[in-house]
Every structure is written in C-alpha cells, then in structure tokens.
Amino acid sequence: MWDLILNPFVTILAWLYAALNQDIVLAIVVLTVIIRFLTYPLLAKQQESSRKMQQVQPQLKKLQEKYKNDKEKLSQAQMKLYRENKVNPVGGCFPMVIQFPILIGLYQAIFFALAATPFQLVDLSERLLIPGLDSLIPLQRMWTPIPQLASILPELDLTLAPTENPHYSLLLPLLVLVTTWAQQKLTMMTTKQKSDKKDDDEDDKPRGGQAQMMQSMTTIMPIMFGFFSMTFSVGLSVYFVTSNLIGIVQYSPQGRNVLDKLFRKKQTDDAPVEIVFEEEEPTKKTRKRRKKKPRKK
Amino acid sequence: MSKSNRRRCRLAICLVLALLATSGCVGARMGVSWPAVGLINVNGEQNIALAYNNDVALLSPVNGAPLRLINPVNGQAMLDSENNPRSWILQGSNNEGAQFYSLPIVLDAETMLVAANSGKLLLVDSVLLEVKQTIPLPDKIVASMLVAEGILYVPYQNGGLSALSLDDFREIWRFHTEEGVWATPLLVGDMIIVPSIDHNLYALDRSSGHRLWSVDLGGSVASTPLLANDRLYVGSFNKSFFEISLDGRILSRYATQNWVWGTPEIDENGIIYVADLSGFVHALDSERNLAEIWSNQVADRGIRAGPLAYMERVIVASRDGKVYWLDKRDGVPVNVREVDALPELLGDMLLLMPSESLKIDQPLLIVTSVHDGRLLIAFEIDGRQNWVYPR
Numbered sequence: 001m002w003d004l005i006l007n008p009f010v011t012i013l014a015w016l017y018a019a020l021n022q023d024i025v026l027a028i029v030v031l032t033v034i035i036r037f038l039t040y041p042l043l044a045k046q047q048e049s050s051r052k053m054q055q056v057q058p059q060l061k062k063l064q065e066k067y068k069n070d071k072e073k074l075s076q077a078q079m080k081l082y083r084e085n086k087v088n089p090v091g092g093c094f095p096m097v098i099q100f101p102i103l104i105g106l107y108q109a110i111f112f113a114l115a116a117t118p119f120q121l122v123d124l125s126e127r128l129l130i131p132g133l134d135s136l137i138p139l140q141r142m143w144t145p146i147p148q149l150a151s152i153l154p155e156l157d158l159t160l161a162p163t164e165n166p167h168y169s170l171l172l173p174l175l176v177l178v179t180t181w182a183q184q185k186l187t188m189m190t191t192k193q194k195s196d197k198k199d200d201d202e203d204d205k206p207r208g209g210q211a212q213m214m215q216s217m218t219t220i221m222p223i224m225f226g227f228f229s230m231t232f233s234v235g236l237s238v239y240f241v242t243s244n245l246i247g248i249v250q251y252s253p254q255g256r257n258v259l260d261k262l263f264r265k266k267q268t269d270d271a272p273v274e275i276v277f278e279e280e281e282p283t284k285k286t287r288k289r290r291k292k293k294p295r296k297k
Numbered sequence: 298m299s300k301s302n303r304r305r306c307r308l309a310i311c312l313v314l315a316l317l318a319t320s321g322c323v324g325a326r327m328g329v330s331w332p333a334v335g336l337i338n339v340n341g342e343q344n345i346a347l348a349y350n351n352d353v354a355l356l357s358p359v360n361g362a363p364l365r366l367i368n369p370v371n372g373q374a375m376l377d378s379e380n381n382p383r384s385w386i387l388q389g390s391n392n393e394g395a396q397f398y399s400l401p402i403v404l405d406a407e408t409m410l411v412a413a414n415s416g417k418l419l420l421v422d423s424v425l426l427e428v429k430q431t432i433p434l435p436d437k438i439v440a441s442m443l444v445a446e447g448i449l450y451v452p453y454q455n456g457g458l459s460a461l462s463l464d465d466f467r468e469i470w471r472f473h474t475e476e477g478v479w480a481t482p483l484l485v486g487d488m489i490i491v492p493s494i495d496h497n498l499y500a501l502d503r504s505s506g507h508r509l510w511s512v513d514l515g516g517s518v519a520s521t522p523l524l525a526n527d528r529l530y531v532g533s534f535n536k537s538f539f540e541i542s543l544d545g546r547i548l549s550r551y552a553t554q555n556w557v558w559g560t561p562e563i564d565e566n567g568i569i570y571v572a573d574l575s576g577f578v579h580a581l582d583s584e585r586n587l588a589e590i591w592s593n594q595v596a597d598r599g600i601r602a603g604p605l606a607y608m609e610r611v612i613v614a615s616r617d618g619k620v621y622w623l624d625k626r627d628g629v630p631v632n633v634r635e636v637d638a639l640p641e642l643l644g645d646m647l648l649l650m651p652s653e654s655l656k657i658d659q660p661l662l663i664v665t666s667v668h669d670g671r672l673l674i675a676f677e678i679d680g681r682q683n684w685v686y687p688r
Contacts, residue, residue: 117454118330118439118479118519122601122616122643125534125556125574134556135516135535138476140492 003127005101008110010127013179017113017139024158026138028235029242033105036246041263042099043250052087081204094268107239113139143234158235165234172237177226179244184218186251329414330398330439331601331643332665332672336655337403339364343654344648345663347686348397353411354686358655361675361684369420369424385426387411392419392428400441402449404463412438412451416517418466432466435459436662441481443489448503450489452478460506470506474499480560482519483529486545490529497573497615498531500545510545520560520603523569526583531571532557538571538579549586553579554594559603559645562611564625564643570611574599578613578628593628595621601643607660607678614642614664622680632680640668 009031016027059081067074082089115121115138128134144155155164163167227236249255317321332349344364345356355364363384366375376380388390389395401421402410410422416437420430436453443450448469449461454477460469476495483490488509491499494517500509516535521532528548529541534556540549555575562570567583568590581587596615605612610631611623618639622632636642644665651658661683662676673686 117328119328121519122558122574122599123516125558125599135496137517137534141476 002105005105006108006112007127007129009105010112010124011129012131013109013113014133014136014139015130016130018133018136022136022140024114025143025233025238028238029210031109032106032239032242033246035102036243036250039099039102040250040259042096044260044263046096046099049088052085053089056081056085058210103243107236109231110235110239114141114159114233115139116141156234156239159233161231162231162234162237169234170230172241173226173229175224176229176237176240176244177250179241180225181218181222183244183247183251184221186248188218189251204277304461328667329396331641331667333398333400333441334443334644334647334665334673335400336647337401338654339403340406341654341663342656345649345673346400347665348400348411349665350396351389353387353397353401356673356686358649358657358661358675361673361686361688363686366424366426375425383426386422387419387421387426387428389413391542393417393431395419398439398539402442402444409448410442413444414438414454418451432509434620435471439477440479443481443484444502445484450482452480452482452491454479456493456495458482458489458501458506460503472501472506472508473497476517479519483521483524484522485529488543490522492520492522492531494519496533496535497594498529498541498545500543512541512545512547514539516556519558523561523563525563525569526567528583530561530563530583532559532561532571532573534558536573538581538587540583551579551581551587551589553577555599558601562604562606562610565638568603568606568625570606572600572602572604572613576600576615576617576629577596578604578611578623580611580625580628591628593623595623595628595630598641602645602665605648605662607644607648612646612648612662614646616641616643618642618666620662620664620676620680634682636664636666636668636674636681637671637685638668640666640671 013027014030016030017024020026020030060078061163063074063077063081067077110126112120115124121138124137141157141159142155143158144150145153153168156165156169162172225240229240250259298304307532311416332347334345334347336343337346339355343358345358347354347356356362357364363386366383366385367373368375377383389397389398395415395417397411398414399412404410407422407424409421410630411419411421413419414437416434418432418434419428420432421427422429433474434451436455436457438451439454440452442452444463447463451459456474456477457471459471461467463500470492474491474493474495474497476493478491478493480492484503487503488500489503491501493499496513496516496518497511498514498518499511501507502509514533514535515537516533518531518533520531526677527543528544530539531541532538532553535656536553536555538551538557542548553571553573554577555573557573559572563583568585569581569583571579571581576598577592578595578600579592580590582590595613596617596619598616600613600615602614606625609625611625612620613623614620618636618641620636620642621630623629624631629645642664646665647663649655649657649661649663651660660678662678664674664676666672666674675683677683
C-alpha cells in the first residue's frame with residue numbers, strides 16, 4: 001500500500017535525475033519544490049482552519065471560566081461557538097493527514113534513491129516504474145557544492161551522515177536547524193497576526209493551548225530536525241533545507257499573496273461571530289428553532 | 298496553561314514527532330547486506346561459515362550447532378565466565394563494533410582472516426577465538442575476499458580492489474573503480490575478473506593489477522561471473538544477461554525481466570539457469586547464444602541469489618520467503634517450501650553433498666534469510682526442513 005506513494009516518487013526522482021544532467025542534488029531540490037507547490041492548497045486550508053481557531057480563542061477562554069464547574073454546559077457552549085463561527089476544531093487535521101504521507105513518501109523516496117548498500121539497492125529494483133531508468137543505478141553519490149572551490153570544499157558523500165563527511169558538512173545540520181526555526185517562527189507569526197487583526201483587546205502573547213503547542217514546536221522541531229540531520233545522510237539534509245526554505249516562502253506575506261493568487265484562493269478575514277450565552281438551559285422551542293435554521297438556508 | 302500541562306503538551310509533541318520520524322523510516326533499509334555463507338575447512342573438517350551483522354560463526358553441517366571451542370592443552374571444552382561451553386562465534390560487539398558480511402579465510406590450522414565492514418582485517422586465533430592483530434584497510438568491505446598463491450584480493454564497498462601480501466599484509470597493488478565491488482572477484486588463469494557497480498566488468502593482470510580489458514554492461518554488475526566453456530556468464534542491473542569471451546567481447550545477450558544479481562548456474566547439459574529480481578527464472582542454452590529454453594515467473598517477489606541445479610531440479614529462494622524446486626525441463630515448480638515468518642531469502646544458497654568431512658549422509662540445501670531468528674535453514678533435498686540456525 002505504502003509503495004503506491006513511494007514508488008512513483010522514486011521513479012520521478014530518478015527521471016528528474018536523468019533529465020537534469022544526472023545531478024541528484026538538483027533533482028532532490030526540484031522534486032521537493034514541485035511537491036510542496038502541489039500540496040500548497042492543503043497547507044492553505046490547514047492555515048485557514050488554524051486562524052479561525054485562534055480567532056475564537058478569547059471567547060473559548062471566557063466560556064471555560066464561565067462554566068468551569070459544569071463540563072456538560074461548557075461542551076454545549078463550545079459546540080455552539082464553533083457552529084456559529086463555522087469552525088471545525090479538527091478541520092486542520094484533515095489537510096495535515098493528507099500532507100504527511102506525501103511528505104514522508106518524498107523523504108523516503110530520497111532515502112531509497114540514494115541507496116548505497118546492497119540491502120538498500122535490492123529494494124530499489126522493485127521501485128522504478130519506467131523502463132530504462134535501471135541503467136542510471138546507482139545514482140550519483142558524490143557531490144561538490146561549488147566545483148570551483150573543490151580544493152577548499154571537497155566532495156560530499158550524499159549517502160553518509162555529516163559526521164562521516166568532510167567537516168564543513170556539519171554546517172548542514174546547523175542550516176537545517178536555523179531554517180526549521182525560521183519556518184516555525186514564521187508559521188506562528190502568520191497565525192498570530194491574522195487572529196490579532198480582529199482581536200485588538202488581547203495582549204501580545206499567543207493565546208490558548210494551540211498557541212502554547214506552537215511555541216513548543218518552535219523550540220523542539222529545530223532541535224529535533226537538526227539532530228536528525230546529524231545522523232541521517234547528507235542527501236536528506238538537502239531535502240530538509242529545501243523544504244524549509246519553501247516553507248519560509250509559503251509563510252511569508254509576499255509568498256502567500258503570490259501562491260494565493262496562483263491557486264485563486266480568496267482572502268477571508270471575517271470577524272468571529274460574537275454570541276450571547278444564555279444563563280439557563282435553552283428551552284425545547286429554541287432548540288428546535290436553532291436546528292431548523294440551517295435547513296432554511 | 299499550567300506548567301505540568303505545558304510539559305505534557307511538549308512531551309506529546311515529541312512523541313508524535315518521533316513517531317512520524319520513525320514511521321518515515323519504516324521500510325527504508327538501514328542494514329548493509331545479507332548473510333554470507335560458505336564452507337571452510339578447519340582442522341580437516343568442513344564446517345559452515347556464516348558472517349552476518351555482529352557475528353561470524355562456524356556451524357556443524359549435521360545440526361547447525363555452533364562449534365565448541367576446545368582447549369588445545371587438555372582437550373576439554375573451553376568455558377566462559379559463567380561456566381558455559383564457549384561456542385565458535387566471533388562477535389563484532391567485542392571488537393570495536395565490527396560488522397561482518399564477508400566470509401572468513403583460513404590461513405592455517407590456528408589462524409583465520411576476517412574482514413569487518415568498517416574496513417579492517419582481523420587476524421583471528423581460530424583455536425582460542427581471539428583477535429591477534431587488526432589491519433586497517435582503505436575502505437569498507439561487503440563482499441567475500443579471495444586468496445590465491447599467497448595473495449589476498451580484497452574488494453571494496455565504495456570502489457576498487459587491493460592485492461595484499463599474506464606475509465605482511467602489505468599492499469602490492471590497488472585497482473580503482475568508480476563504484477563499489479560487491480562480489481568476490483574470479484580468477485581465470487593469470488587474469489582476475491572484477492565485477493563492479495560502476496557498470497563494468499574488468500579483467501586485470503593478477504601480478505600487476507593492470508587492466509587487460511573492461512566491458513560496459515550498461516548496468517551495475519553485482520555478482521561473480523560464472524566461468525564455463527572458456528566464457529564468462531554474468532548478469533547486470535540493465536535487465537540483461539551476457540555471454541562474454543575471455544578477451545572481453547560480448548558474444549550474446551539475453552533480456553531478463555529485471556536486474557540480475559546472483560551468479561548463474563550451469564548443468565551438465567550446458568543449460569544455464571538465471572534468476573532475476575522480478576521472480577523470473579530463465580533457462581538458456583549456452584551452446585546456442587543464450588537461446589531461451591524456458592522462462593517462468595516462479596515467485597511473487599525477486600530472486601536475489603543465484604539458482605542451484607541438482608539432478609532434475611533447479612532450486613531458487615525468493616524474497617517472498619519461499620524456496621522453490623523447479624522441474625529442469627520446463628521450469629514449473631514441483632515443490633514449494635515456506636520458511637517460518639516468510640523472511641526475505643536474500644543470501645546465497647549452499648548445496649552440501651554427502652561426504653565424510655561434512656559428516657552428512659544425504660544432500661543438504663542451506664538457505665539464508667535476513668531474519669535474526671532463522672539466519673540459516675537447512676532442507677533435505679526433497680524439501681523437508683532439517684535444522685535452523687540459530688535454534
């Protein structure tokens with residue numbers, strides 16, 4: 001099942017390698033750009049959902065205070081708030097669920113294509129779907145970042161970890177760490193700015209559990225990916241850096257505007273619907289009326 | 298959010314990310330190669346040698362049990378610190394974390410050479426099972442070495458072949474290839490034939506290492522060629538199988554369904570059997586320019602190891618975890634045996650014929666898998682399982 005995602009990626013990567021003058025780094029960069037570009041609508045949807053959740057956070061907080069002793073009422077009020085503001089609390093998950101297999105597939109495809117041992121190469125034999133690509137195997141393993149400076153920057157073995165490569169390759173995990181941090185920071189700022197536009201009454205700090213999570217991710221993710229890059233092959237660091245740089249472009253205001261225009265996405269900055277919460281349990285009549293409302297629409 | 302909640306939240310994120318990262322690695326192979334298996338002669342007795350990951354082991358062909366270490370002074374079994382009998386298993390974890398994919402070479406009654414994947418030669422006292430000397434090499438080793446007339450030929454994982462003197466392990470010559478040499482070279486008279494992942498088959502002068510000829514086979518060459526009728530037979534990753542003259546000319550070519558990785562087999566009638574990584578087995582006529590006699594898809598997954606021919610059968614082991622006995626005449630499976638848990642059967646097979654030195658009274662087929670719980674599986678020739686190592 002997983003091969004359905006993985007094998008086309010491996011094949012496209014090998015095909016790009018052939019098309020791009022047998023330059024594996026260029027092939028990895030181009031494939032990453034293509035995939036990140038194609039998955040942008042999913043990312044935009046996820047961002048939109050996240051923005052809406054941020055907007056209702058102040059009201060959610062009020063509800064939590066108000067019904068702190070009555071979980072049932074709190075739950076009902078929260079559902080009402082979500083309904084009125086057209087917020088799906090798990091709406092951001094679906095695009096993410098689709099994106100993850102694609103991005104993990106891409107990452108694995110690079111891993112498989114950079115096969116350097118018999119064990120890895122024997123797997124590759126079942127993954128190339130286009131005839132003729134077999135003659136390219138094994139794909140380029142050695143890579144010089146700047147051929148003119150080959151004496152200072154000797155070639156890297158893309159299949160080995162930075163610790164087994166020339167010392168300057170240790171800059172790659174650092175680059176991964178910095179770009180991951182920048183991307184995370186930008187993600188957080190984007191979400192915060194959007195929600196702040198309509199919530200002037202709130203302070204500067206990010207609000208709610210989601211904001212806390214994002215803050216934690218800004219710290220943990222760069223360290224984690226930096227660590228991965230130390231132990232994984234250099235070829236995967238190229239992917240991480242490329243992917244992060246694309247993420248930075250996607251989250252930057254200018255980049256978002258261009259991408260939104262390309263994908264014809266409407267900018268929606270609706271203010272959250274202020275709702276009045278009743279002190280008492282709604283009567284049967286009001287319940288019925290409310291249920292009928294969406295049908296009339 | 299309270300402090301403890303924040304901590305919980307961070308922990309949850311870490312777990313999710315770790316899960317995602319590890320799930321990203323699932324299916325992606327982290328190992329190096331599969332077990333190497335062969336026969337070696339120790340003190341006049343032939344034993345099965347196995348090299349895989351952390352261990353090099355010598356096993357009895359009778360039951361697959363590791364040999365016991367015997368004290369040369371009193372003839373008693375040697376004991377470990379817990380008073381258990383010591384087995385002949387050299388462990389990489391006790392030797393700088395060495396990994397082994399190359400068969401050991403017996404130098405004399407007391408000395409053995411073992412190549413570690415990290416690029417080291419271990420000179421081992423085979424009686425006491427102690428490493429006497431470590432000789433650094435310029436590159437990693439993934440294929441078995443070759444010894445002839447006092448010279449050790451060492452193939453390197455990332456490219457090239459060295460000839461070392463067995464007297465002092467001094468390098469006599471080194472031949473460079475662009476990519477690795479993942480199969481044992483083949484000696485043919487004064488030539489040494491070197492298959493390489495860089496798509497070439499090289500013929501070198503044994504004494505000087507000079508290239509006599511090379512032939513581009515359009516894809517990586519990862520198996521030792523078969524020498525028969527003064528010709529070389531070898532497959533490549535270019536989905537092709539070749540007949541090559543001893544002066545380096547391609548005489549015939551046969552298109553296979555996928556990469557050919559194993560060494561082919563020839564029977565007494567000159568029929569060559571080739572398996573490929575799509576699970577096909579092909580029977581080709583060596584006397585008629587590799588004319589196809591039959592070609593059958595036998596297994597669902599690839600066949601990495603070369604086939605074995607015995608009597609009226611051709612035997613292959615597949616990545617689908619099954620061993621197939623085929624009818625030589627038409628390639629139709631007449632017997633199929635599943636190995637427990639269906640591990641990938643990637644390593645070479647071994648056919649042991651009855652002999653006094655082996656102490657077996659009927660032929661035994663040894664199949665190698667990458668499952669740590671059943672690295673070697675011994676079948677009788679009719680397909681009945683005899684023993685499994687480790688037990």
